[in-house]
Amino acid sequence: MTVWVETDLCDGCRRCLKACPYGAIDMKAKKAVVLDHCTSCGACIQVCKNEAMLTDVVPREIPDFTDRQGVWVFAEQRKGQLTRVSLELLGKARSLGEELGQQTAALLVGNGVSGLGETLISHGADKVFLMEHALLDVYRSEPYTIAMETVIRDHRPNILLVGATHIGRDLAPRLAHRLGVGLTADCTELTIDPGEKILLQTRPAFGGNVMATIANRYSRPQMATVRPGVMKAEEFPGHKGELVNIEISLTSEMVRTEVLDSIKEEKRAVELSSAKVIIAGGRGVGNAQGFEVLRELAAVMDGEVAGTRVAVEEGWISSDHQVGQTGVTVRPEIYIACGISGAIQHRAGMMNSRYVVAINNDPRAPIFQVADWGIVGDVTEIVPELIEQLKQGRENVIGL
């Protein structure tokens, strides 16, 4: 396909220019022109109010989906433990469901996991679809896809959210393809379009340099994977729900992979994503000893230590403590960034923190733009002073 501008209709409003993720539009004599490196992604067509952006693609009719009801969440469990993101998604699903006037359901897949139903209900599920089978014991793409496909084809939901964990991002694309539906990856924001009542899915792309809002108009369920730590889990005490057993017919011939063993390593990442106070360090901390001082501050504040990718590469902290686009997403009450420049990939993982403090000796560092309070100074002076002062309060008031 090709994209071009009908110059007579163009009023030079520049909307398309702002929308093009590839910088492939230029203004010449107050009219938009499409440049050679246009990838025909179509983003500009949607934003032009004058229908001046044209394409040779025939617009498709949007099918009637009014019979598709329900906002569903894949309730991922590992060895009988629900992942935190599943509960976070239920909270979100519930508010989306309220907006649409639709019920919330959780899909619980495994073997001997029915006990988790209660937790899902108290976190907002009106229904829990339970799929149990010996072949569903340990997660594997094929049997899980079959189980999910079965219940979705029979019960026809409107929306399905999956946590963007290593398991969720293995399952969701295979399932979406099996169902013939679109899938938006790694969303950080979900809203309902007030007019069309469709799910608007916002996600980072181009290494976090661009945010894209994606719509899924032509297929149901509208599927999205959502980053852990972005939404908030909520409890609804006394909420009543129903556990529904779903028969899944599976034979071992349907499963062509086998998990030989599974080795657990230090499980710190999960603690980080639920920590209330995080002391994060970057290159400016200087060395491993500098990180010891951060650990001391974390101990005084009952917090956890984290780092940037540079700190991880330097070997000052292990990679499961990396905050950011390729690390974990955190949302503590207090985030203290020490010697961190605030690169976009780092900010992607911490921008939902309640309060951000930045300590950096360069007043132009971008981290100050995302901080509530900034201190321009040397971490090796500021942090020990902070420890000193906090210790006094701790000793004199709480007596620790």
Add this chain to the structure above:
Amino acid sequence: MDIVVLVKQVPNTTDVKLDKNTGNLIREGLESIMNPDDRNALEFALQIKAEYGGTITMVSMGPPQAVDVLSEAMGMGADKGLLLSDMAFAGADTWATSYTLGKAIEKIERFDLIICGRQAIDGDTAQIGPQVADFLDIPQITYVTDIETVSNKEVIVKRRLEDGHERVASQLPALLTILGGANNPRYPNIGGLLAACEENAPLAAWNAADIGVMVNDVGLAGSLTHVIKTYVPKFKRQGETLEGTTAEVVRQLIQHLGKSEGASACKAVAATCRLMADTKQEGI
């Protein structure tokens, strides 16, 4: 062991710059590179080939200039390159991309393994691998960090999870997605690069008709998701810079934190803040 490796040409997003006035990506000077994870994918393929023989076919969907990544792959040691290029393929989401790639792979006579990168650094979805696997109805293993053994029936790999890893065996043919950093990809050698530029180099280009797809099923027209808006993220916080001596700024910080809702998250902050207030009252 015949292996298909999927490669994508991507803009190098590590040095993306944004135009201050328009907020657009500045594409000029932004080089196109082979997607980093795909190098790791090819490296594993080359290692398997060195041990078991067979051919490595590279497949890429993209504009004509994406042939560069195929030449580079051949410089690294791949045997053949296949470029899927057609105006009709443009604007594809992952559904349409995996359909196009899948249809092309079906035309390749035989393969035991398909290896691709875990994630591309522009679209960032990590969806292509599993979707191509489902299209071809073969098993998939994602987030692979190591390939332990390969036989003519089975592959055993290590797969990374957030809290550890798994060893997984899969029947062949299978599709693997490789995590960046899983190995150290070799550099292309000059001889190989030059050979890839020769006229009779084993590079082919297929369009929509060659792979037997309808133009309405591929590209933007065949896509199920659509980008309706893009913007450069902005941050709302209004940073207040604290000024004074080290002792003073730290004191101010504790007071700000102590008076905020954040105080409930940290006993030490709340206590110290109270202590400061008391000390002040006592006039010390």
